[in-house]
Amino acid sequence: MINIAIDAMGGDFGEKPIIEGVIKALNVKPFNAILVGKSEVLKPLIPKNLEHLVQYEEAREVFSMEENATDALKRKDTSIYKAVELVKNGKVQAVVSAGHSGASMSLATLRLGRLQNVLRPAIATLMPNIAGTTLLLDVGANTDCKSENLFQFAVMGEVYAKEIMQIAKPRIALLSNGEEECKGNELTKETHQLMKKLPNFIGNAEGRDIFNANVDVLVCDGFSGNVILKSCEGVAGAIFKILKADIKTNLISKFGAILMKPSFMRLKKKIDWQEYGGAPLLGVKGCVIISHGKSDARAIQNAIFQALHFSEANINKAIENELSKF
Amino acid sequence: MINIAIDAMGGDFGEKPIIEGVIKALNVKPFNAILVGKSEVLKPLIPKNLEHLVQYEEAREVFSMEENATDALKRKDTSIYKAVELVKNGKVQAVVSAGHSGASMSLATLRLGRLQNVLRPAIATLMPNIAGTTLLLDVGANTDCKSENLFQFAVMGEVYAKEIMQIAKPRIALLSNGEEECKGNELTKETHQLMKKLPNFIGNAEGRDIFNANVDVLVCDGFSGNVILKSCEGVAGAIFKILKADIKTNLISKFGAILMKPSFMRLKKKIDWQEYGGAPLLGVKGCVIISHGKSDARAIQNAIFQALHFSEANINKAIENELSKF
Incomplete structure (x- = not known):
């Protein structure tokens, strides 16, 4: 059975939703859960x-x-530090944390180390689209990238798409400000040429392609990825806020909204990041799933399932194999 | 009266919606319209x-x-070239074009020239937020920027916000991947220090701040701005597509949607870029409003109003004055 360490104390809402998520996951699929935190608080739950x-x-x-992510290495009695150490010592295969994402990332990179040939690890996230999901990476690990970094993100994303998303021939694209090869900034123009080495590279894609299901893996630097992630959250939030405020002013609309509630709920479920669990950190030795600080039990459950799939699929071996070809 | 040149042939849908927009605008507020195109086609309209x-x-x-934007200079008998020449020759104060935006931009920059002290012009666009609009710039003119460019975008955006958006003390922010000063890529970290010179600078902002009405002017490089613009269009489109498909499968939801139609229409109007006309190119001698290729009559009407306000406000003089202070 797979052993998974869960940072039980790091999330915004304390241990309650984390432990609920662990219980939900254990009831569906057995694994060994190692809860990292204050045992006297956790045991009764x-x-x-x-x-x-x-x-x-x-x-x-x-x-x-x-706290500042750079301090994470010094704080050896924190739940996230101890959870990552369990991976390092081979006691668990994976760690799930809804704590400080920068801390998880630097601990993973510095304590676990990078996979062979990986220059920089990347955070990958699944974005909902009209037909399924698009894997976007990097979404924040690397704010300044070189073309070699983006090329490696593409290779790692492709492995993830094949193994976890079960797409035999994932369509890989490079985020740019236009589809044409000549469009882009200096970084993307250089990267475009490197990415031509990948048989599944379909060229540049624009922001809107994340959502129209034209692309399976979209590669970008961590600054752009983070900006996209937060802008899109912002748009979706604003749309519902404006609609809600409008409905309040009109009784017929209000009644209509009540009738539409099941549709809205299904939409919400479809576009809700909590459905997709966490964001895997690709390129480090081990499996680290970074969950949103505001994760509820369902998000933690899904992050644990991601960790299980990740560990079962032996993705890291596949990433090292693929990268050794270039 | 103000003279405005309208590129009557450049949009995706030909002259029809453009001329309809001109007529709508003329009926509300008189100005001299100089229609650039084939007069035998335009006159009967x-x-x-x-x-x-x-x-x-x-x-x-x-x-x-x-076509490639760089060819625009050679194509001297195109409607966009001739429209820009009218500004250059002082025959009109402004030009509105729904044609090739890259061509408009390069013609404006190369034929009209930059304002005094402006290193690079920027395309600014109004993004709807929960309470009004946020001005985002640059959204595509400059894919690779230096910190001095971003600083100047901030100054130009501030002038626009004061004069056109009528905000006495516009809140100016720098797009980054976190609010803290230490967050960002090398470019934004350097820019942050420069922007401290501006009394209305409120610090870094994240993608979501465009929509929660916390910021009036958000500054970014043209690559990030373009990515945001298109991602946000994509999210909004996907949300409505998913909802529409769901409603079709359920009779009660369908009925609810009919009752909610007025609310949806008001939401659509609020988040529709066509409401905001076009995107002004800030930093060139003259006024150039770049409209979406798919502009309908309403969008063209609003773009013309923007051109009128822009010309009346004497923004270019104000930009030169402000920039001369640094």
């Missing part, structure tokens, strides 16, 4: 029938969201 | 009662969307 699948790793501190 | 406000400038060719 685990039901009797699941006790045999749960172990505890003591950590007395939490790395708070306000 | 103008109603008798408006004939005294309309003149024609002959242009036999259209610069097509497939």
